[in-house]
Structures are given as structure tokens and as C-alpha cells.
Amino acid sequence: MATYIPVVKAILSANDMAAAENRTAFDAAGLLVVNLMSSPGAGKTSLILATLERLSPSLRVGVIEGDIASTIDAERIAARNVPVVQINTGGACHLDAPMVRSALSHLSLPDLDLLFIENVGNLICPAEFDLGAHLRVVIASVPEGHDKPYKYPGMFQKADAVVLNKADLMPYIDFDLSAFRHGLSILRPGIPLFLLSCRTGQGVDEWVGWLTAQLEARRGDHGR
């Protein structure tokens, strides 16, 4: 005899529980954690490097690098004397909360003010997997085209800020900035958008200013 059993369970509830544990660990250590997501090649590692150059030197930064394979990105970060942990997902196209949890054992959280988690380059799955980060930042880039918010709404729906990298290429590419902005505004009204170029440095200060303000707000909350 067949029986009908109601379940009504979010399929990623196990991941979400691990993410909540990560967030508790981050909060206990009092640091701000940022999940950086983008398609491959949009400039996640470049943004981290450009940010490190301009952030106040008194801030202690750590990085978790997620890649399907290789340690290329981690080596670029380590060259700046920043503590970095590489996660190789071995084929998985995104990081999940348990992967981040195992990476945390290689970092001393109380010795950090800011932790970047660089997700695997992909505009689909990383949106679904909460890592326990406080902020989700999506990096788009001019050569990808202005239609990304329309095609990958799930990614932008959950973002706290969007960086549009490679802005120096704008004159050479048919990128409709107002269409891009509009796509963001119908999904996330009022979301901060930073036009910048990691290559030329234009616009990076505005992004770093916003990030620093987020850090200060977080510390204010934490101190209360």
C-alpha cells in the first residue's frame, strides 16, 4: 500500500545548519566575513588584491580560496603575506558550509578583522549554499554583458552589494549600464553598486570605503 508522507523540508537545511554554526564562530571571534561570488574570470582574486592594497594596514585580513583545482589564487594572496587557506572542491562548482568549516581550523579567527571567502566561479550554485558569511558580494564584469541580473536572478536576489569590475573596458564594449542597473533594482532595490577597475584602480576607494563602513558597523554591533 502506498502512503503519502508530507516532508516540506528545504533541501539544503543540513547546509544551512552548518552555515549557522560558522556564523556563530565568526560572531564569537568578532570578525566580518564576506562571501565573494562571480562567474569565472570576473575578478574575485583581483578584487581581493586591490582591496588589500587600499585597506587600512591596521586591519587584519584572511582569505579562504575556493577552486575546483589548483592553488594559483592562494599563491597570489599568500605573496601579500596574508593568511590564506585553499579549498579544492574536487569538481564541485561551489563551496558549501561544511567545506568552509573545515578550512576554519587552519585560521586563527580571533586574529582577524575581515575574512574573504572567494567562492568557485559560477553564477548558479554559490547563491544557494549559505556559508555563514555576513555579506554576499557579487562581482560582475563589463565583458560579461549587462544581461546577467536578468539571466541569473537567483545570484543577484541574495546579494548585499554588487561590484562591476573592468569598468575601464566600458568604452570598447556594448555594455548598457542603465539596463544592468535596472536589472539589479528590480531584484534588490537600493543595492549598492560599485563600478571599478582592479587594473586601473578607478573606483576601488569607494568599494573599500563601503567595506570599511560595514566593518565598523559590525564592530559597533559586536561591542554592544
Added chain:
Amino acid sequence: MHELAITQAILSVVLEAAEAAGARRVTAVGLTVGALTSYVDDSIRFYFELLSKGTLAEGALLRIRREPGEGRCQTCGGTFLVEPPLLPACPLCGSFDIQIEGGNRCLVECIEVEDGDLHPGGEGYP
């Protein structure tokens, strides 16, 4: 390939529920998949067939309900269903002043199982 991890998560929720119910076999799974997640039904079916081999859920039928996002027009007040790629304007009045929400859940709604005890009520049970 994006559906692999999602399908693993689906299967583990299904098997957990089936075992809790003492089921002998899962015959069907009711899923809700948000249309704005970019997950493809056929791909979920493909991975489910592959991953469920040798489990209680082998051969289970997947009933996938796509849950669209909801658009709301600030100009005409109308609401409309949204599937990607998104349209930049309200399909009812053409206004660009719209907002889109939802369509990003992934839920196992229910499972249908065959009971663990082959003859719980003895011969002739209903």
C-alpha cells in the same frame, strides 16, 4: 553539472524521511524548485536516477513543481509570474518600475512510500 549537489541534497532529505517512516520503498517524490534558481528539471531527473541506484528511492518518480518568482508593478499595482530571463518591464502596463521576489526555494514537499511491513494487516488488508 550544477544540479549534482542539489540532487544529492534532495536524495538525502528523501531517504531521511523514508527511513523515519519505516518505508520499504519510495515510489514518488514531490519537489518544489524555484524558477529563478537556474536549476534544470531534466538534469535533476538525470542525477536522481544515477544517485538513487541501490537506495530506497531507486526508481522513484519525481514530480517537480516549478515555483515562479512574483513580479509586482509599482505603477499599475499588477502582479505577474516571473521566469528567467526576466523582462525589464511590467507585462501589464509596460512600466519599468517593477520589483521581483521569490522563486528561489528548493523544497522536498512530500514522498510516497510503500510501507515497511509487507502485510501489516494480514491477508486481505485494504
